[in-house]
Amino acid sequence: MARSRNRNGLYIVLFLLPVLILFVLFFVFPLFFTAQTSVMKWKGIGDMEFIGLRNFERLFTDDTFQMALGNNLIWALASGFIQVPLALLVAILLNRKPKGWGAFRTIFFLPNVISAVAIAMMWTQVYNPNHGLLNALLAPIFPDLAHYHWLGVPATALAAIIAQSVLYIGYFMIILMAAATNIPIELYEAAELDGATRTQQEFAITIPMLRGTLVTSATLAMAYGIRHFEATFLMTGGGPAYSTTTMGIVLFQQMDELQYGRAGAVALILIAFGTGMIVLLRAIFGSKDPMSDASQ
Amino acid sequence: MRTSKVLKFLTTLGVVLTLVGAQAAAQEIVLTWPCIWVGGDAKAAPVKEIVDAFNAANVGKIRVDIEAQPNYDAYEQKIRTSLAAGTSPGDIFTFKLNPATSEFYKSPLVMDFSKDLTGTWAKSFPAASIKQATIKGQLKSLPFEVGVTPVWYNMALLKKAGVTKVPATSAEFWAAADKLKALGISPIAQNTGGTNAYITMLWFTQIAATRGGENVWSKPITDPVFVESLKDLKKMFSYANVDSVGAAPAIANGHFLKEESAIYSNGSWRLAPSEKDGPAVFSNLAFDYLPSFGTYKNSVPMFLQAMLAAGETKDPARRAAIITFLKVLTSPDSVKKISLASGAMFTVPFTFQAATPVEKGMQRFMDLVQKASFTVPNLEVALGPAAVAEFGQLISKYVAGETTEADMLKAIAKKLED
Numbered sequence: 001m002a003r004s005r006n007r008n009g010l011y012i013v014l015f016l017l018p019v020l021i022l023f024v025l026f027f028v029f030p031l032f033f034t035a036q037t038s039v040m041k042w043k044g045i046g047d048m049e050f051i052g053l054r055n056f057e058r059l060f061t062d063d064t065f066q067m068a069l070g071n072n073l074i075w076a077l078a079s080g081f082i083q084v085p086l087a088l089l090v091a092i093l094l095n096r097k098p099k100g101w102g103a104f105r106t107i108f109f110l111p112n113v114i115s116a117v118a119i120a121m122m123w124t125q126v127y128n129p130n131h132g133l134l135n136a137l138l139a140p141i142f143p144d145l146a147h148y149h150w151l152g153v154p155a156t157a158l159a160a161i162i163a164q165s166v167l168y169i170g171y172f173m174i175i176l177m178a179a180a181t182n183i184p185i186e187l188y189e190a191a192e193l194d195g196a197t198r199t200q201q202e203f204a205i206t207i208p209m210l211r212g213t214l215v216t217s218a219t220l221a222m223a224y225g226i227r228h229f230e231a232t233f234l235m236t237g238g239g240p241a242y243s244t245t246t247m248g249i250v251l252f253q254q255m256d257e258l259q260y261g262r263a264g265a266v267a268l269i270l271i272a273f274g275t276g277m278i279v280l281l282r283a284i285f286g287s288k289d290p291m292s293d294a295s296q
Numbered sequence: 297m298r299t300s301k302v303l304k305f306l307t308t309l310g311v312v313l314t315l316v317g318a319q320a321a322a323q324e325i326v327l328t329w330p331c332i333w334v335g336g337d338a339k340a341a342p343v344k345e346i347v348d349a350f351n352a353a354n355v356g357k358i359r360v361d362i363e364a365q366p367n368y369d370a371y372e373q374k375i376r377t378s379l380a381a382g383t384s385p386g387d388i389f390t391f392k393l394n395p396a397t398s399e400f401y402k403s404p405l406v407m408d409f410s411k412d413l414t415g416t417w418a419k420s421f422p423a424a425s426i427k428q429a430t431i432k433g434q435l436k437s438l439p440f441e442v443g444v445t446p447v448w449y450n451m452a453l454l455k456k457a458g459v460t461k462v463p464a465t466s467a468e469f470w471a472a473a474d475k476l477k478a479l480g481i482s483p484i485a486q487n488t489g490g491t492n493a494y495i496t497m498l499w500f501t502q503i504a505a506t507r508g509g510e511n512v513w514s515k516p517i518t519d520p521v522f523v524e525s526l527k528d529l530k531k532m533f534s535y536a537n538v539d540s541v542g543a544a545p546a547i548a549n550g551h552f553l554k555e556e557s558a559i560y561s562n563g564s565w566r567l568a569p570s571e572k573d574g575p576a577v578f579s580n581l582a583f584d585y586l587p588s589f590g591t592y593k594n595s596v597p598m599f600l601q602a603m604l605a606a607g608e609t610k611d612p613a614r615r616a617a618i619i620t621f622l623k624v625l626t627s628p629d630s631v632k633k634i635s636l637a638s639g640a641m642f643t644v645p646f647t648f649q650a651a652t653p654v655e656k657g658m659q660r661f662m663d664l665v666q667k668a669s670f671t672v673p674n675l676e677v678a679l680g681p682a683a684v685a686e687f688g689q690l691i692s693k694y695v696a697g698e699t700t701e702a703d704m705l706k707a708i709a710k711k712l713e714d
Contacts, residue, residue, distance in 0.1 A: 043380075044377075044379065044380025045402050046402045128539065129539045147538050154698065240488065241699075255377065256373065257396060259682075
C-alpha cells in the first residue's frame with residue numbers, strides 16, 4: 001500500500017516536472033532577472049551598475065508614471081465594474097432565450113475572435129475628427145462636435161479608449177451564460193409558485209447564484225485592465241500629453257529609450273499593483289461560490 | 297525482389313542528393329537582412345533588384361535574404377530589443393544614429409568596419425560623414441541615407457489664395473497661412489503622434505535653426521531660443537490640420553497630398569510617393585528654406601537618416617561575404633539606382649542629369665543644401681528618442697494651453713538628464 005502510494009507520488013512528480021521546468025525557465029527566472037535589473041542602471045547593452053532603489057524613487061516622483069498608475073486604476077475599475085455588469089445584463093437577457101438569442105450571442109462574442117489591432121484601427125476611424133462615424137452621428141444634434149477630436153483632446157481621450165473597450169463583453173457574457181445554465185431550475189419554479197416576477201427572480205436567484213463566477217469574471221477583467229496595452233498603444237500611443245498612458249506603455253517607452261533598469265522597475269510595480277488589486281478584490285467580495293454550495 | 301532493388305536505388309539516390317545538397321548548403325553563406333525598404337516603400341523595388349542581381353552573381357557562394365519589416369517604429373524596436381537581449385538582429389541592418397543608438401557601438405554584436413573601410417570604398421564616402429559615424433575610434437555603422445527636410449509648398453493652392461511666390465519672410469509666411477485658412481483649408485500639415493511627432497518635430501527644428509543658428513542644439517534645451525521657437529510652433533498649430541494632435545506622420549502626408557494642407561515639411565524620400573499618390577500636387581511643388589523667424593536665414597535640416605550596420609561574426613568567410621555585399625550596396629551605381637527610383641538622398645555621391653520630375657525635385661533639394669548658410673540635424677538626431685518622445689507628448693498639452701513653454705522644456709531637460 002505504502003509502496004503504491006510512493007510510486008503514485010513519483011509519477012505525479014515526473015508528470016509535473018516538465019511543466020515545472022518550463023515554469024522556472026520562462027516565469028521564475030525572468031521574474032528574478034527583472035527584479036535584478038530593477039535595481040540597476042542598464043541600457044540593455046554593456047554592464048549593469050547597481051543603483052539601489054533609485055529607479056523606483058524616480059518613477060514614483062515622475063508625473064507621467066503617477067498618471068499611468070491612475071489610468072491603470074481607472075482601467076481596472078472600468079473593466080471590473082462596467083464591462084462585467086454589462087456582460088451580466090446581456091447574459092441574463094439572452095438566457096431568457098428571446099427570439100434570435102443565438103445570433104445575438106454570436107454577435108456579442110464576435111469581437112473576441114477579431115484581432116485587437118483591427119478593432120483599434122476601426123475605432124480610430126470611428127473617432128476620426130474629419131470623417132468619423134461618431135461625429136457624423138452627433139453633428140446634427142451638437143454642431144460644435146462636428147470636428148471634435150476625441151482622441152486628440154486630453155480630457156476625452158482616455159474615456160474614448162475605455163468606452164470602446166468595455167463594450168466588448170462577449171468573453172464574460174459566455175462565462176456568465178454558461179454558469180447561469182447550471183443554476184437549478186427548481187429554484188426558479190419555486191420562486192414562480194411564490195409569485196416572483198422574472199426581474200425579481202434574476203435579482204433574488206440568478207445574480208446571487210452567479211456570485212462566484214462574477215467575482216472570478218471581475219478579477220479577470222480587472223487583471224486585463226491593469227495590464228492593458230494594445231488599444232492605447234495603437235490608438236494614441238499614450239498621448240496626448242500622456243493622458244491615456246498606462247504602466248504597460250511606460251514600460252514600453254522605457255525600453256524604447258534603452259532604460260532597461262527602469263523598465264524592470266515598472267514591470268515589478270505592475271506585478272505588485274495587479275496582485276494587490278486582485279487580493280483586495282477577493283478580500284472584499286470573497287471567493288465563495290454559492291453554486292458549489294447548491295450542488296452539494 | 298524488383299521492389300527491393302528499386303527501394304535500394306531510391307534510398308541511395310536520396311542519400312547522395314542529401315549529401316550533395318548539404319555540401320552546397322555548407323558552401324553557400326546566407327546573409328539575413330531585416331529591411332525596412334520593402335512593400336510600398338519607394339526604395340523597395342531598386343533594393344530588391346540590387347539584392348537579386350547580387351544573389352545571381354554569387355550563386356552557391358553568397359545569398360542575401362531580405363526579411364521584410366515594413367513598419368519603421370517596429371523595425372527600430374526590433375533592432376533595439378535584439379541587441380539588448382544579446383542577439384544579433386541580422387547580418388545586415390539599419391538604424392538612425394542618435395545619442396541613444398550610439399549605445400549600439402558598445403555592443404560586441406555589431407561589426408566594426410574601421411579596418412575594412414579602406415581604399416576606393418573609403419573614398420566613396422564623404423570624410424565628414426565617416427567622421428560623424430565614428431565613435432571612440434569605432435566605425436560600427438556606415439553613413440548611408442541622408443535626410444534633407446526643407447519646406448514643401450503646394451503652389452497651386454498658394455496661388456488660389458492669392459500668394460504668387462514662396463514666402464521669403466516670416467510675415468509673408470503668416471500672411472500666406474491666413475489667406476490659405478480663409479480658403480477653408482488647413483494651411484500647415486502637422487502631426488504629434490508616433491514615436492517622434494515627425495512632421496511637428498521637423499517644423500520645430502527649422503524654427504529653432506532660424507532662431508539659434510548652426511549650433512542651436514549645443515544650447516541647453518531651456519534656452520530662450522527654444523522658448524521663442526515653441527511660441528512660433530504654437531502659432532503654426534492655429535493653422536494646422538484639425539487632427540494634428542495624436543496623428544501619425546502618414547496623416548500629415550495624406551492631408552498634403554489630398555490638398556487639404558498647402559505647406560508641409562519632409563524629406564526627399566517622399567518625392568516618388570508624392571508623384572505616385574498625388575500627381576496634381578506633385579506637379580505644383582516648390583521647395584525652400586523656412587523663412588527666418590529669428591536672425592538666421594537659409595538653413596535646412598540635414599542629418600544621417602539611415603546607417604548600415606552588420607552583425608559581428610568570427611567566421612572570416614562570413615565577414616568577407618558581408619563586406620562584399622555592403623560594397624555592392626554602397627557603390628555609386630547601386631546608390632544611384634535607389635536614389636533615382638525613390639528620390640531619397642545618400643552620402644555616396646553619384647553623377648546624374650536631372651531629367652524626370654523626381655530627379656528635378658532631388659536636384660532642388662541638393663541645391664538647397666549647397667546654397668544653405670548652414671545645415672542642422674533634427675531634434676531627434678541631436679537629442680535622442682527620449683527627448684523627442686517627451687516633445688511629442690507635451691506639444692499637444694502645450695498647444696492646448698495646458699502647460700507653459702518653460703515647463704515643457706524643463707520636462708524635456710529632465711529626460712535628457714537620463
